[in-house]
Amino acid sequence: MSESVKLSFPVLADDFSHAGEASGSLKRTLKKLGIDMEVIRRVSIAVYEGEINMVIHADGGVIDAEISAESIEVWLRDKGPGIKDVELAMQEGYSTARDHIRALGFGAGMGLPNIKKYTDEMSIETEIGVGTTVYLKVNIT
Amino acid sequence: METRFHSIRHISERCTGCINCIKHCPTQAIRVRNGQAKIIKELCIDCGECIRVCPTHAMRGMYERMDATEKFKYIVALPSPAIFGQIRNLEDLDYVTTALKRIGFDDVFEVSRAAEIVSEATRKYMHSNSCKYPVISSACPAIVRLIQLKFPDLCDLVLPIKQPMALAAKMARKEMVEKTGLNPEEIGIFYISPCTARVTEIKNPIFGEESGIDGAIGISEIYHQLVAEMEKLDKVEPIANSGLIGVSWAIDGGESAALMSSHYLAADGIENAINVLEEIEDKRFKRLHFVELNACHAGCVGGILNVENPYMAKARTQILRKYLPVSLNHLENDIIPEDMFNTNELKPVSGIKLADSLAESLAIMQKIKDIERTLPGIDCGACGAPSCKAFAEDVATNHAKESDCVFKMRDKVFEYAQKMGIDEKD
Numbered sequence: 164m165s166e167s168v169k170l171s172f173p174v175l176a177d178d179f180s181h182a183g184e185a186s187g188s189l190k191r192t193l194k195k196l197g198i199d200m201e202v203i204r205r206v207s208i209a210v211y212e213g214e215i216n217m218v219i220h221a222d223g224g225v226i227d228a229e230i231s232a233e234s235i236e237v238w239l240r241d242k243g244p245g246i247k248d249v250e251l252a253m254q255e256g257y258s259t260a261r262d263h264i265r266a267l268g269f270g271a272g273m274g275l276p277n278i279k280k281y282t283d284e285m286s287i288e289t290e291i292g293v294g295t296t297v298y299l300k301v302n303i304t
Numbered sequence: 305m306e307t308r309f310h311s312i313r314h315i316s317e318r319c320t321g322c323i324n325c326i327k328h329c330p331t332q333a334i335r336v337r338n339g340q341a342k343i344i345k346e347l348c349i350d351c352g353e354c355i356r357v358c359p360t361h362a363m364r365g366m367y368e369r370m371d372a373t374e375k376f377k378y379i380v381a382l383p384s385p386a387i388f389g390q391i392r393n394l395e396d397l398d399y400v401t402t403a404l405k406r407i408g409f410d411d412v413f414e415v416s417r418a419a420e421i422v423s424e425a426t427r428k429y430m431h432s433n434s435c436k437y438p439v440i441s442s443a444c445p446a447i448v449r450l451i452q453l454k455f456p457d458l459c460d461l462v463l464p465i466k467q468p469m470a471l472a473a474k475m476a477r478k479e480m481v482e483k484t485g486l487n488p489e490e491i492g493i494f495y496i497s498p499c500t501a502r503v504t505e506i507k508n509p510i511f512g513e514e515s516g517i518d519g520a521i522g523i524s525e526i527y528h529q530l531v532a533e534m535e536k537l538d539k540v541e542p543i544a545n546s547g548l549i550g551v552s553w554a555i556d557g558g559e560s561a562a563l564m565s566s567h568y569l570a571a572d573g574i575e576n577a578i579n580v581l582e583e584i585e586d587k588r589f590k591r592l593h594f595v596e597l598n599a600c601h602a603g604c605v606g607g608i609l610n611v612e613n614p615y616m617a618k619a620r621t622q623i624l625r626k627y628l629p630v631s632l633n634h635l636e637n638d639i640i641p642e643d644m645f646n647t648n649e650l651k652p653v654s655g656i657k658l659a660d661s662l663a664e665s666l667a668i669m670q671k672i673k674d675i676e677r678t679l680p681g682i683d684c685g686a687c688g689a690p691s692c693k694a695f696a697e698d699v700a701t702n703h704a705k706e707s708d709c710v711f712k713m714r715d716k717v718f719e720y721a722q723k724m725g726i727d728e729k730d
Contacts, residue, residue, distance in 0.1 A: 166663060166666045166667055166670065167666065168666050168669045168670045168673060169673075170673070187582065190582070190585075190586075192669070194454075194656055194657075195656060195657065195658050195665070195669070196657070196658065196662060196665040196666060196669060197656075197657035197658070197659070197660070197662060197665055198662065200456075200457040200585075204585070204586060204587065207586050208586060211586070230666065230669075231666070232662050232663050232666065303662070
């Protein structure tokens with residue numbers, strides 16, 4: 164069955180307290196579909212990390228998801244500054260978050276590594292001054 | 305899906321078909337159909353939010369009246385600890401217990417007595433090897449039903465020990481049989497309830513075991529009579545046997561504090577509880593050992609069948625505590641007796657999934673999204689569903705018609721008008 168459902172969630176950048184709304188809505192949708200909770204948890208954690216990144220580094224953006232019987236694919240798209248060195252950004256503990264962000268407890272440099280850890284596939288497309296798209300995929304079976 | 309007893313009744317003569325209840329129901333279990341609120345039984349957790357918000361009092365909590373006690377030879381009141389916070393300037397629990405006897409009960413057994421034993425057993429359980437963290441309190445039946453319905457994966461974290469009300473019923477019947485020499489069935493055990501969720505729990509226990517309680521009477525039902533009797537009392541009988549640990553179960557954080565560990569979280573109010581459960585589901589907070597969730601603000605003192613403002617009652621309970629010993633009830637031995645554990649496991653209740661197979665669910669989800677896209681997205685509630693999203697789901701699952709949406713209806717009218725050659729301006 165090649166049926167799939169596409170969902171889209173806006174991510175607002177003006178307030179940290181909104182972060183998690185998109186991953187939360189996605190999670191509730193996945194639960195309605197009856198997808199295995201362990202799979203949902205992995206998607207939820209990975210998307211939450213990405214959502215936080217979009218709030219910290221970019222000016223928000225859009226999260227698109229496509230759910231099929233085989234997998235959950237997510238694209239986190241922003242029009243932020245882009246990532247200078249992707250390899251470095253993927254290292255645990257590396258962060259370019261500014262001090263006032265760190266003071267809030269964010270910017271530990273675990274965002275992208277965590278996305279990789281909880282997903283089956285992950286890739287980053289980025290262009291300086293244009294924006295970044297983080298793609299992730301979690302297989303259902 | 306199972307249908308079960310509910311303690312919330314809808315009074316159609318009073319219902320105006322407004323949208324207050326559908327907007328506040330935490331499980332989106334209410335729809336307005338043909339100008340009347342309808343509770344979807346499978347989704348209702350008996351929390352009582354609809355009773356709280358209904359401006360015309362068309363939702364009512366159901367419980368027994370005192371005449372239900374008449375068929376028993378010996379009647380025992382099992383007051384929830386929430387009752388103490390309803391009383392002004394209370395320094396001695398026996399004013400309440402003695403007054404309960406004056407209004408028609410033969411004896412009184414406070415649920416807080418059993419609560420102290422449950423606290424002790426929970427402490428032991430949390431140190432056992434079989435314990436999986438975080439343990440979620442089983443005290444609030446609305447929360448446990450919410451977990452069954454919306455957080456199926458968290459069912460196995462719920463404390464498997466009997467909650468105080470059920471334990472108190474068992475202890476009380478045993479004690480009263482010994483005291484009176486009567487047969488167990490001649491003794492009527494009546495819970496004095498702060499909320500609808502507990503009334504439901506008595507008739508339809510979550511864990512499937514008989515509650516051992518013959519009926520529930522709302523605190524508000526006996527409150528005025530009770531206060532009148534209390535004012536007449538010149539001396540009290542020594543009946544109460546609870547310490548501050550047991551009485552504290554009436555307020556949020558009380559059950560947790562008795563565990564003597566700082567790794568706990570206590571949240572009150574059903575919306576807050578839902579948010580906490582979402583976090584636990586994602587395993588965001590790994591160092592948490594115990595989670596106490598109360599559907600009502602301030603804890604059981606905030607239950608819908610109380611009389612006082614929840615926070616006033618909470619403050620009174622806190623002050624009352626300083627007149628009480630720590631704990632007067634303990635486990636008989638150093639182990640948790642086998643019969644204190646629930647016989648059955650907590651099982652999820654279906655209701656969250658759209659369909660049994662993922663392919664089917666995806667097809668329905670696609671339909672929901674397609675319908676949602678055509679709706680105004682202002683969540684006006686005029687269709688009878690709490691949001692455009694919920695309405696889209698109702699339409700996709702054939703529980704509502706698209707024309708129930710006033711905006712869709714308006715479009716249709718314009719369309720017909722145009723076909724008939726009538727100008728929009730007319």
